Amino acid sequence: MRDFFSLEGTFNKYAGFVADTCILSFLWIFFSLPVITIGASTTALYYVSTRRLANREGYISADFWKAFKANFKRATLLWLVLFFLVFVIVLNMMLAFDDPELLGAMGGLVIPAQIVILSEVLFIGNYMFPVTARFDMDFKQTLKSCFFMANRHLPTSIICVATPVVLVFVSWFFLPLILVVPGISAMVSSHFIMRVFKKYRPEMDKDPMLELQEIEQKRADEKRLGSIGLQKNEEE
Numbered sequence: 001m002r003d004f005f006s007l008e009g010t011f012n013k014y015a016g017f018v019a020d021t022c023i024l025s026f027l028w029i030f031f032s033l034p035v036i037t038i039g040a041s042t043t044a045l046y047y048v049s050t051r052r053l054a055n056r057e058g059y060i061s062a063d064f065w066k067a068f069k070a071n072f073k074r075a076t077l078l079w080l081v082l083f084f085l086v087f088v089i090v091l092n093m094m095l096a097f098d099d100p101e102l103l104g105a106m107g108g109l110v111i112p113a114q115i116v117i118l119s120e121v122l123f124i125g126n127y128m129f130p131v132t133a134r135f136d137m138d139f140k141q142t143l144k145s146c147f148f149m150a151n152r153h154l155p156t157s158i159i160c161v162a163t164p165v166v167l168v169f170v171s172w173f174f175l176p177l178i179l180v181v182p183g184i185s186a187m188v189s190s191h192f193i194m195r196v197f198k199k200y201r202p203e204m205d206k207d208p209m210l211e212l213q214e215i216e217q218k219r220a221d222e223k224r225l226g227s228i229g230l231q232k233n234e235e236e
Contacts, residue, residue: 020052020060025183027064037072039079039129044068047133049186050194054205067133075132077139082125089118123150123157130193134204153196160189 024045031041047067048060096110127146131137137145150157164185171178198204 017052021183021187022180023060023183024048024064024186025180027061028182028186029179031064031068036076036079037068039075039077039082040068040072042079042129043071043075043133045182045186046130046190046193047071049183049190050130050134051205053187053190053194071132074139074142075129078128078132078142082121082128085121086118086125089114089121093118119161120150122161123154126150126157126160126189127193130190130197134197149196156192156196159192163188 028041028045031044032038044064044067048063051063052060093111093114096114124143124146127149128142131142131145131149135142135145164181167177167181167185171181194205
C-alpha cells in the first residue's frame with residue numbers, strides 16, 4: 001500500500017496522467033477560441049499527447065505553446081482546407097435532404113456518395129494534425145501520407161473518428177465531461193496513431209536512456225569479443 005501511494009507509485013502515475021489530460025483539454029479549448037487557430041491548437045494537442053504516451057516528460061504548457069507556434073502556418077492551412085471540404089459536403093447533403101427533386105434522377109445517389117466522401121475526408125483529417133505535429137513535411141507530402149495511412153489502417157481511422165463522437169454523446173448525460181473531451185480523445189487517438197507511425201518509424205520516441213544503454217552494451221560486447229580474439233591469437 002505504501003508503494004501504491006509513493007511518488008513513483010501507481011496512484012501518482014495515473015493521477016498525473018488524469019491531470020495532464022485535463023490541462024491539455026483546457027489548453028486546447030483556450031487556444032481554439034478564435035476558431036481559425038483550431039488547426040494549430042489540435043496539432044499542439046497531439047504533439048504533447050503523443051510524447052506523453054511515450055513517457056517523454058516535459059512541461060505540458062511549454063510544449064503545447066512551442067508546438068502551437070512552430071506549426072501554426074502549416075496547421076492553419078490544413079485546418080482551413082479540411083473545414084472547407086467538410087462544409088461543402090455537409091451543405092450538399094442538407095440541400096439533398098431539403099429538396100430531393102432539385103437533383104433529379106441522381107438525387108438518390110447524392111447522399112450515399114457524400115457520406116462516403118465525408119468519411120474519407122474525416123479519416124484523412126484524423127491523421128493530418130498528428131503528422132504535422134511529429135513530422136516535417138510540406139502540404140503535399142502531408143496529404144499523401146495521411147491518405148495512405150487513413151486507408152491502409154482503416155480500423156484505426158474508424159476508432160479515432162468515433163472516439164470524440166462517443167465522448168460527446170456521453171457528455172449529454174454527464175455534462176462536465178465535455179470539458180475534458182479534447183484531452184481524452186487525443187490520448188486515445190494518439191495511442192492508436194503512434195502504433196501506426198511506429199510501423200514506418202520504429203525508432204520514433206525511443207527512450208534516450210535505453211538507447212544509451214544499448215550503445216554501452218554494444219561497446220562492452222565488442223570489447224569482450226575483441227579480448228577473446230586476442231586470447232586466441234596468443235594461444236596460437
